[in-house]
Amino acid sequence: MSAVADRIMKRVRGKGRGWVFTPKSFVDFGTRGSVDMALSRLASAGDIRRIGRGLYDYPRQHDKLGALSPDPANVAKALSTQSGDKLAPSGATAANNLGLSTQVPARASYATTGRSRVRQAGGRSLTLKHSRAPVLDNAPDSVNAIVQALAHLGKDNIDSGKIRHFATRLDDRDMRILIQARPAMPGWMGDVVLKIGAARNG
Incomplete structure (x- = not known):
C-alpha cells in the first residue's frame, strides 16, 4: 500500500x-x-x-x-467540509429536538448557507435547504438549533411559554453567543433573543 x-x-x-x-x-x-x-x-x-x-x-x-448505515449527522458534517457551506439542523428538526413540535421530519434535514438540494449517501437521503436565518460560525449545535427553530416557528408563533422553554435550554455561554449574533439575525429574532435572556435572568 x-x-x-x-x-x-x-x-x-x-x-x-x-x-x-x-x-x-x-x-x-x-x-x-x-x-x-x-x-x-x-x-x-x-x-x-x-x-x-x-x-x-x-x-x-x-x-x-x-x-451499518452512516449516521446522517456525520454525513452532514462531511458535506459541509466538502462544499464549504455551513450546516445546522433544519428548523423542523430543531423544533422537534427542543420539544416544541411532535412532528418528526421524514428524512434527515439540514439548514445550509448554500443552495437547497438533496444528497444521497450510504443509502440515505439528506435534504439540505437554504436557510433564511443565519447559521452561526463556531457556535454549538444547541445555539444554531434555537436560531433555526425560531425561523421555523415564525415571528407570530413565539409566545411567552416558548420563550421560557428556550431559556431553559441555554447555558450562560450559549446565551452570550446568541446575544453577540443578534446583528446577523432579522430584527424580530434579535428581539426574541433579548426576551430569552430576560427570561433566564427573571
Whole structure:
C-alpha cells in the first residue's frame, strides 16, 4: 500500500468507526490526485466504504448485520467540509429536538448557507435547504438549533411559554453567543433573543 494510503488509514482509525470524510480531510498528505487514488484503492480493498460522490466512511460494524448505515449527522458534517457551506439542523428538526413540535421530519434535514438540494449517501437521503436565518460560525449545535427553530416557528408563533422553554435550554455561554449574533439575525429574532435572556435572568 502507498505511503499516502497508510497515512490516510492511520487518521481514519484514529477518528474511529462511524467517521464520514472527504478527500479534503487529507489535503496535508499530498496532491488531490494522489489522495483520490489512495482512497479509491482503500475502498476497493474494503478498508473504507464509498458512500457517495467524494464521500467515504469508516463504517460501524454490527455482529450480525455487518456494516451499518452512516449516521446522517456525520454525513452532514462531511458535506459541509466538502462544499464549504455551513450546516445546522433544519428548523423542523430543531423544533422537534427542543420539544416544541411532535412532528418528526421524514428524512434527515439540514439548514445550509448554500443552495437547497438533496444528497444521497450510504443509502440515505439528506435534504439540505437554504436557510433564511443565519447559521452561526463556531457556535454549538444547541445555539444554531434555537436560531433555526425560531425561523421555523415564525415571528407570530413565539409566545411567552416558548420563550421560557428556550431559556431553559441555554447555558450562560450559549446565551452570550446568541446575544453577540443578534446583528446577523432579522430584527424580530434579535428581539426574541433579548426576551430569552430576560427570561433566564427573571
